Amino acid sequence: MGSKPNPTKISEYAAKTLAVFLITGANRGIGLEFCRQLKGKGNEVIAVCRKSSKELDELNIQTERGVDLASEASIVCLKEKLSNTKVDVLILNAGIAETNCLENLDVESIKDQFAVNAIGPLLLTANMLNNLREGSKVILVTSRMGSIKDNNSGGSYGYRMSKAALCMAGKSLSIDLRPYGISVALLHPGLVSTRMTGFTPHGITPEQSVIGLLNRIDSLTIDSSGGFWHSNGETLPW
Numbered sequence: 637m638g639s640k641p642n643p644t645k646i647s648e649y650a651a652k653t654l655a656v657f658l659i660t661g662a663n664r665g666i667g668l669e670f671c672r673q674l675k676g677k678g679n680e681v682i683a684v685c686r687k688s689s690k691e692l693d694e695l696n697i698q699t700e701r702g703v704d705l706a707s708e709a710s711i712v713c714l715k716e717k718l719s720n721t722k723v724d725v726l727i728l729n730a731g732i733a734e735t736n737c738l739e740n741l742d743v744e745s746i747k748d749q750f751a752v753n754a755i756g757p758l759l760l761t762a763n764m765l766n767n768l769r770e771g772s773k774v775i776l777v778t779s780r781m782g783s784i785k786d787n788n789s790g791g792s793y794g795y796r797m798s799k800a801a802l803c804m805a806g807k808s809l810s811i812d813l814r815p816y817g818i819s820v821a822l823l824h825p826g827l828v829s830t831r832m833t834g835f836t837p838h839g840i841t842p843e844q845s846v847i848g849l850l851n852r853i854d855s856l857t858i859d860s861s862g863g864f865w866h867s868n869g870e871t872l873p874w
């Protein structure tokens with residue numbers, strides 16, 4: 637971001653103009669599919685993960701390993717490695733979901749989910765500010781399970797609380813980054829068949845989800861910054 641915003645505006649990038657995308661949780665699931673589709677469209681992709689996978693290696697893209705969203709030291713290390721890299725779209729996708737029912741609350745598990753789902757994405761965004769410029773976008777992959785209004789089934793304390801916290805962080809980021817021309821979106825991928833959901837047969841595929849998510853990213857503007865959307869385009873309640 638720097639003290640003075642760069643006057644170059646990146647407006648139309650997806651499928652049209654090359655842009656630099658950084659994606660966390662890139663080794664599997666939705667993050668891997670982001671990498672696959674974005675590379676296919678000709679973008680430059682920086683895949684960030686704890687450990688790579690065969691599927692990610694096969695994409696042959698820049699891969700930054702050893703980045704644990706729960707570790708501030710590894711986030712700072714990534715910042716140092718990428719100090720000369722401009723990023724047009726920062727996608728904070730990595731996340732964990734653990735079961736926490738009222739009868740058996742596991743405080744460490746709840747703290748872990750806050751660390752990875754809420755604090756990590758905020759910390760990484762803060763550490764990447766100098767990599768962003770006017771027209772850049774920050775995308776926080778949250779969940780409608782973080783919506784207070786949409787909560788009709790209870791439970792999942794750590795996951796719901798941490799994703800609600802991520803939504804709040806995203807809203808504040810949208811306000812703080814608006815003067816620099818950087819827009820922010822909170823996106824729910826839908827119910828997606830990945831390891832997180834036990835590869836549920838009731839979910840959409842990562843491919844379908846990412847097509848929708850990329851459409852949302854494409855249509856995000858500074859005027860719509862700070863919104864919360866489903867990958868299918870529906871606006872979600874906080």
Ligand SMILES: NC(=O)c1ccc[n+]([C@@H]2O[C@H](COP(=O)([O-])OP(=O)(O)OC[C@H]3O[C@@H](n4cnc5c(N)ncnc54)[C@H](OP(=O)(O)O)[C@@H]3O)[C@@H](O)[C@H]2O)c1
Nearest residue numbers: 661664665666686704705729730731779827828830831832
């Ligand atoms: N699938 C759904 O239906 C659904 C619905 C709503 C929201 N979401 C959100 O979508 C995002 C992606 O989920 P997914 O379905 O693709 O799940 P997934 O297949 O379980 O992938 C999760 C990703 O997060 C990474 N990750 C976990 N802990 C990490 C840590 N401490 N540091 C860095 N990376 C870490 C994983 O890497 P490792 O291999 O190293 O663990 C993996 O790449 C998550 O934020 C999730 O909450 C998913």
